[in-house]
Amino acid sequence: MESKMSSAFKNGSSRSKPEGLSQPEYRRHLPAQNRILIESRNCWRLAHADRFAFLIDADAYFAALYEAVTRAQQCVMIVGWDFDRRINLLRDRRNGEYPVILGDLFMSVLSRRPELNIYILEWDYSIVYMFERELFARFRAIRSHPRLHFRLDGNHPLGGCHHQKIVVIDDALAFCGGIDLAQQRWDTRSHKPHDPRRLNPQGQLYPPYHDVQVAVDGAAAAALGELVRERWLRATSRRIPPAQPAAADPWPPDVIPDIREVEVGIARTEPAYRGRKEVREIETLYRDCILAARKYIYIENQYLTSTAVGDALAKRLREKDGPEIVIALPYRRIGWREEYTMGLLRGRIVRELQREDEYHRLRIYYPHVEGLEKGCKNIHSKLMVADDSLVRIGSANLNNRSMGLDTECDLAIEASGNLQVERAIRLLRDRLFADHLGLEAEEVQQTIESEGSLIGAVEKLRLRVTGFSVKPLSPHLPEWLEKVVPVKLLLDPERAFSLGNPVRAFLPDESRRVSSQFLVGTLIALLLIFSMAGISHWTLSSFGPLKAALAQSMVSLLQVPALSSLILAIYVLGSMLLIPITLLVFISALLFEPLHGFLYAFLGSHLAAMVLFVVGRWAGYDLLNRCAGNRLGRLRGRMQRGDIKAVLGVRFFPVAPFTLVSLVAGASRIHSRDFLLGTLAGMTPGIAATVFLVHWMKIIFREPGFAKYMLIFNLAALVVPVLLLIIHFRIHRVHAGRKTDQTSQE
Missing domain, CATH: 3.30.870.10 (Endonuclease Chain A)
Known part of the structure; x- marks a missing residue:
């Protein structure tokens, strides 16, 4: 396939379109090996x-x-x-x-x-x-x-x-x-x-x-x-x-x-989901285009973390007579979260490509604008031009998730020897470089022709004093930081995670899906509690005066009457903004001593639930369904009985976020008394358990030596049986639901 792809641009760009044939008609007369865009392979x-x-x-x-x-x-x-x-x-x-x-x-x-x-x-x-x-x-x-x-x-x-x-x-x-x-x-x-x-x-x-x-x-x-x-x-x-x-x-x-x-070729990425097969046309098209290019590849993109694209580019760089590769990227990612995740992964790809660039055919630039505080504009385009013969533009970033996990759509056109299309693609390339360099497209075109090299022309033109330029991009984050960042597929996955796999072998076949996800989710929650408690203890114990000052401040705050109202308001506002109620309860337990933490979590959760219940009653189910799409059907079905047991079931065994449950309950016309009592009975044990666990974690990290390990052992002896009991009842509930569904279908 590589030889066929590589000959496509070389042969296609050297032959002229016969007179009287439009570009689509001419394409149909080309042999298959001269085409890059092929339906069912790299385009839909x-x-x-x-x-x-x-x-x-x-x-x-x-x-x-x-x-x-x-x-x-x-x-x-x-x-x-x-x-x-x-x-x-x-x-x-x-x-x-x-x-x-x-x-x-x-x-x-x-x-x-x-x-x-x-x-x-x-x-x-x-x-x-x-x-x-x-x-x-x-x-x-x-x-x-x-x-x-x-x-x-x-x-x-x-x-x-x-x-x-x-x-x-x-x-x-x-x-x-x-x-x-x-x-x-x-x-x-x-x-x-x-x-x-x-x-x-x-x-x-x-x-x-x-x-x-x-x-x-x-x-x-x-x-x-x-x-x-x-x-x-x-x-x-x-x-x-x-x-x-x-x-x-x-x-x-x-x-x-x-x-x-x-x-026009329409290429897609669609993940495997609910019986639909995975579609990776965009990834295939990138590989085919990179393999086919003979003279140059020009890329603009927001990211550069795709393993597939990085490997394909590295392969071409290792070739003695491969194409020039010019890539325009933003200097820094927007925001610290992306800078220290995707920015690190981009640094790895850039270093790998630079190591493979034995023949000096790679340039990676960022656009520089004089007068800006940070000196650069944001590159958000997703574009690739190859040999004046193919251009692709769309939504897909050069990251792993755009190749397999997210839903994407790109458009591509191929010259196939059509001089009109070649001129348009070449003009687009020149206009893009002219914008980045602060020049006219004609000057860019003339310089490329005189230099006989895209890299040579850009290196010459970028030295002009216009207020706009492109500058070489090098990884600016330290290499030691990369060592503490998780594997790239955790930060930039190309497929959906399957957290249940590690425990799949230990559970009965008919109950694996629900119970394994629940077990792993619970274990992750426990790990989070241990981690946060440890971090908070380590941080505060390392700064004695700060710890004392914070403790004194907390005592003072507890004496302020408005504090309670503020905390309750945070619960209501946070729930309306879809912040998980479990997170709010955990933070309350972590910041306050057990009694205050429980009271704040208890009152805040139930106040938020009632406010959302009223909003749901006002909005009605039709409006909520139009807002949330197809996610409410199952949840509404569980509440169709409209009594305390229905609310208790979705609260004690959460099948949907706290906010959605409360809104749907209001829209489903459940009596407010039943909703409140069901919420009290369903959530209070979980709130108490969270406060209890966080309190024990704080004690554990304060205790030295043998006492600490005894506390951990005792805590495990209490938690594990309860966890297994919950799993047992959850599996039983799932089986009962499936039997009910089968009976109704019969």
């Missing part, structure tokens, strides 16, 4: 586009989207990792007759077009990203208009996400790439250091931001519409009707196509 669909345009940076994309939405007649379908209705699409561009704020624009076009429906499918995001999102956006969107359909999609494996960024309008126009309709994406190609237009909805200036999107029409747009409809069906169990042939052309008049008459 090869579909024709009459028009194809590169939209560099969100200024161009948002303006095009604005024009397209105002022309929509039947449906606008959006899937994204993030969505924010507050973004300004046009900034200082000429405003038309429609509002420029995204949410207001939707309301305006819906009010004027009675046949129009707008569908928005956003990833049901992790709590890690909570403060980067528009809080309560789902409630505002749902209440705003009956033909604005907003759903959250959590239909993916544990640890995964939906990362596609696609907009389809009337099945006649589609946008796909790396840009979400969210805050802190907008920027122009000039990337000025302090552009006053580059503000988030809170009015704060954010750094320059670079990304790329693609616009397509024709069969390619219809195929992306098919993909979006399948996502919607999986998330909501409802179908979006197909659009009828559009009477009006939604293509934005200000967007000049870069290519006409081209075949």
Whole structure:
């Protein structure tokens, strides 16, 4: 396969397209070994586009989207990792007759077009990203208009996400790439250091931001519409009707196509989930493109931690006559969490590639902007160009999770000897480098031609004094820090974790799935308690004066009447923000002595439960189901009896987060008395046990020598039998539920 792939660009770029044949027709006459894009191998669909345009940076994309939405007649379908209705699409561009704020624009076009429906499918995001999102956006969107359909999609494996960024309008126009309709994406190609237009909805200036999107029409747009409809069906169990042939052309008049008459490859990543097979077309396409390149590979990406891509690049670097490889990455990851996880993994890949670069054909740069405090703009694009013969743009990062765990979509076009396509790909490459270097695309092209080398041209041009440049990127985190970071697949997994496997062999076959996950989860919780107690003891015992000062401060705080109200408010607010109630209880037990810790946890948990119960009663089940997607069916089924036993069951054996249980209980019309009594009976033992365990942990870490080990032994003697008893009852409950389901089906 390698020889076939390697000959594709070499042979394809040297032959001209026969006159009278369009690019798709010409591709069909090529032998298979001259093609890179192959359906069912590295792409899901090869579909024709009459028009194809590169939209560099969100200024161009948002303006095009604005024009397209105002022309929509039947449906606008959006899937994204993030969505924010507050973004300004046009900034200082000429405003038309429609509002420029995204949410207001939707309301305006819906009010004027009675046949129009707008569908928005956003990833049901992790709590890690909570403060980067528009809080309560789902409630505002749902209440705003009956033909604005907003759903959250959590239909993916544990640890995964939906990362596609696609907009389809009337099945006649589609946008796909790396840009979400969210805050802190907008920027122009000039990337000025302090552009006053580059503000988030809170009015704060954010750094320059670079990304790329693609616009397509024709069969390619219809195929992306098919993909979006399948996502919607999986998330909501409802179908979006197909659009009828559009009477009006939604293509934005200000967007000049870069290519006409081209075949577009649509590549996906989809994880194995609920009977669906894994799809790794994006990873396969990366490997095929890297193996096929003869002259150069140019990559822009937010990450560089993919094992598959790193191995493929290293293999080409070891070849004596391999291609030049130029990679543009952001200088630092955004935020300390990513810097010390993904940043470390990127450093490992960079070092490995540099060690393989025996023939000096590798350059890794970051874009530098004079006048910025940190000196660099954020590279968020997911793009690869090879030999002027193939370009791919989409949502997939160069990390492991984008190759197998997350849901991704990339678009690719292949020249196959078509000179028009080759010129468009070459121009895109030159425009990108011109933006990074502060130059004109013509000068970049002339320098590449005169130098006969992409690396040679970039090295020459980056020395110009323009205020913009690219600088060599080297791993800036110390190597010793890498040694204490876990294996890369734990930080950047390519498949969902299966925590139950280590204990699978010790459990009965028919009960493995539920009981093993429960056991491992409990053991992890115990490990967390030991770790946190040990860290807190070690830290405080190492600083005697600090420990005394904190203790005195705690005593003073306990004497403040407002403290109790503040703690209870934290429980309510934290639960509404989906912070696990177990975490809040654990922190209370850790910070306060046992009696105070128990009282705060007990009162805070039950107050939060009642507040959420009232919210659920007000919202109703239909609204909650539209917010949470397909996750509430089972939970509602468990509460259909509507009595104390139903609430007690889901509280004592938690099958869903505390917040969801409380909301669904309110929406299910369970009597408030039954809900409160069931919550009291179901949660109080767990709260007491958590406070008890944390208290013992603190005692254990205070006791010296033999006494410490005796306490650990006694604690284990108490905990293990209780744990096994819970597992026994849980297995029994699962079997009873399965028998009930089988009986009902019969």
